[in-house]
Amino acid sequence: MKLVKLLKDINYDVISGNINIDIKGISYDSRKVQKDFVFICIRGTRVNGHNYIKEAINNGASAIIIEEEVQFNSAEITLIKVKNTKITLASAANLFYGEPSKKINLIGITGTNGKTSVSHYVRDILEEHGQITGVIGTLGYELTNETIDVKKINPTTPEALELQNILKEFVYKGAKNAVMEVTSSALLNERVDFCDFNIGVFTNLSPDHLDIHGTMENYKNEKMKLFQKCKIGVINLDDKIANEIIEKSPCSFLTYGIDTDADIKAFDISYTQASVSFKISYKEISRKITVNIPGKFTVYNILAAVGICLSLGMDINQILALVPNIKRVPGRLEMIKNSANKNVIVDYAHTPDALEKLLLMARDITKGKLITVFGCGGDRDKSKRKVMGMAAGILSDYCIITSDNPRTEDPKKIIEEIEDGMSVVNSKYEKIVDRKKAIEKGLNILTPNDLLIIAGKGHESYQIIGNEKIHFDDRETVDELLG
Numbered sequence: 001m002k003l004v005k006l007l008k009d010i011n012y013d014v015i016s017g018n019i020n021i022d023i024k025g026i027s028y029d030s031r032k033v034q035k036d037f038v039f040i041c042i043r044g045t046r047v048n049g050h051n052y053i054k055e056a057i058n059n060g061a062s063a064i065i066i067e068e069e070v071q072f073n074s075a076e077i078t079l080i081k082v083k084n085t086k087i088t089l090a091s092a093a094n095l096f097y098g099e100p101s102k103k104i105n106l107i108g109i110t111g112t113n114g115k116t117s118v119s120h121y122v123r124d125i126l127e128e129h130g131q132i133t134g135v136i137g138t139l140g141y142e143l144t145n146e147t148i149d150v151k152k153i154n155p156t157t158p159e160a161l162e163l164q165n166i167l168k169e170f171v172y173k174g175a176k177n178a179v180m181e182v183t184s185s186a187l188l189n190e191r192v193d194f195c196d197f198n199i200g201v202f203t204n205l206s207p208d209h210l211d212i213h214g215t216m217e218n219y220k221n222e223k224m225k226l227f228q229k230c231k232i233g234v235i236n237l238d239d240k241i242a243n244e245i246i247e248k249s250p251c252s253f254l255t256y257g258i259d260t261d262a263d264i265k266a267f268d269i270s271y272t273q274a275s276v277s278f279k280i281s282y283k284e285i286s287r288k289i290t291v292n293i294p295g296k297f298t299v300y301n302i303l304a305a306v307g308i309c310l311s312l313g314m315d316i317n318q319i320l321a322l323v324p325n326i327k328r329v330p331g332r333l334e335m336i337k338n339s340a341n342k343n344v345i346v347d348y349a350h351t352p353d354a355l356e357k358l359l360l361m362a363r364d365i366t367k368g369k370l371i372t373v374f375g376c377g378g379d380r381d382k383s384k385r386k387v388m389g390m391a392a393g394i395l396s397d398y399c400i401i402t403s404d405n406p407r408t409e410d411p412k413k414i415i416e417e418i419e420d421g422m423s424v425v426n427s428k429y430e431k432i433v434d435r436k437k438a439i440e441k442g443l444n445i446l447t448p449n450d451l452l453i454i455a456g457k458g459h460e461s462y463q464i465i466g467n468e469k470i471h472f473d474d475r476e477t478v479d480e481l482l483g
Helices: 049-058 085-096 115-128 160-172 184-188 216-228 242-248 296-311 316-325 352-365 383-395 411-424 435-444 474-481
Strands: 012-016 025-027 037-040 063-066 078-082 105-110 133-137 140-143 177-181 197-202 230-236 252-257 264-271 276-282 285-291 344-347 370-374 398-401 429-431 451-455 462-465 468-471
Touching (some): 037 049, 037 085, 085 160, 105 115, 115 133, 115 177, 115 296, 197 296, 216 242, 276 296, 285 296, 285 316, 296 316, 398 411, 398 435
Parallel strands (some): 105 177, 197 230, 230 252, 370 398
């Protein structure tokens, strides 16, 4: 593709060179540049691409796009200056891969909690309905019986270049729909710019990522950006910012909820340790359904999935007939079956709100004591540690505070900050830094009617200690310890 065509949606200045050259690829990583690539210099949290221009040229770049002043002279290299290279990357990637989001139903899900579960529930319903559906998010890039050969770089929402490549692959392999988790960080950093969203979904908002956004107001405003980009919004009307999103967004809306007069409403809810049953109403239709996944937040996630499917044009009766077929998501409320008949749930809850809701659900289904093993990640929002300690301390009969992904922080210091919250509520707890030993202690004190919650890592199969990623899986650890 001609460089000039890649730049058609961007204002730019040509510093030197020819913009009518052929471009064979795009990269923002100088190590991945090949002959006749354009290298786009973006500033990350740790690395600035402007410092790697020479390496990119040595690897074959024929064009460089910058937003900072740089010093280099080469008659053979085209140099373009733009206001924002991240927006330029999103635009160029969209065009290079043929504007794939216009060829597929693109659904973006944002919110503090529930994004992964909702995306997988939607995929399950749509595929049962005969529609091939791709998923992009925390668990990777998934398309039934197909391999998506794009390396996962970001934890949840891919960088714009990878994202457009994934969407192109989905289209090429016959997907009709793509369901994507859209994080506040992705919205802040323009990763989903130039995506043509059919549907935007809001699950909830609670404190998280304040290390990135600084304030809850900033965090909220990033989430709200999704509803400037979509045609239809599916909104949890029970959340305190739902009405603000509706008032400030140009798209049409479909609402869901339990406590408010939403378009799609759940009522008469009953829980067991393995399932949830409730009635769901939409217009004149009302039907009772049972899903083999416990918890009130499961009800919210199902309501969101129903709203998405309605927005895609499915009939409510078709949707409700398929809802009971949804599957558990790995690492989300995952009951670990074992020959010792011990009640153990592994869950990804790593925010105060998610942990509180998880433990409230656990209290409802537990006849004996509730024992919680959890920690907090290092190099992340420190303000939530004390709050999570308080929530766990209030709702659990006994807590074991342990290490999560400490990264470059001292795990003992993280545990002490969690302990500050435990002390406030005068809870019973102990501290065990080694996560395997903490899980072992939790299993050892478990009696037949008790429930052990292991929270924070869910599906993750690693721990990050220092700058090293080592293999560690809570589920495998439970299997190993119970023989």
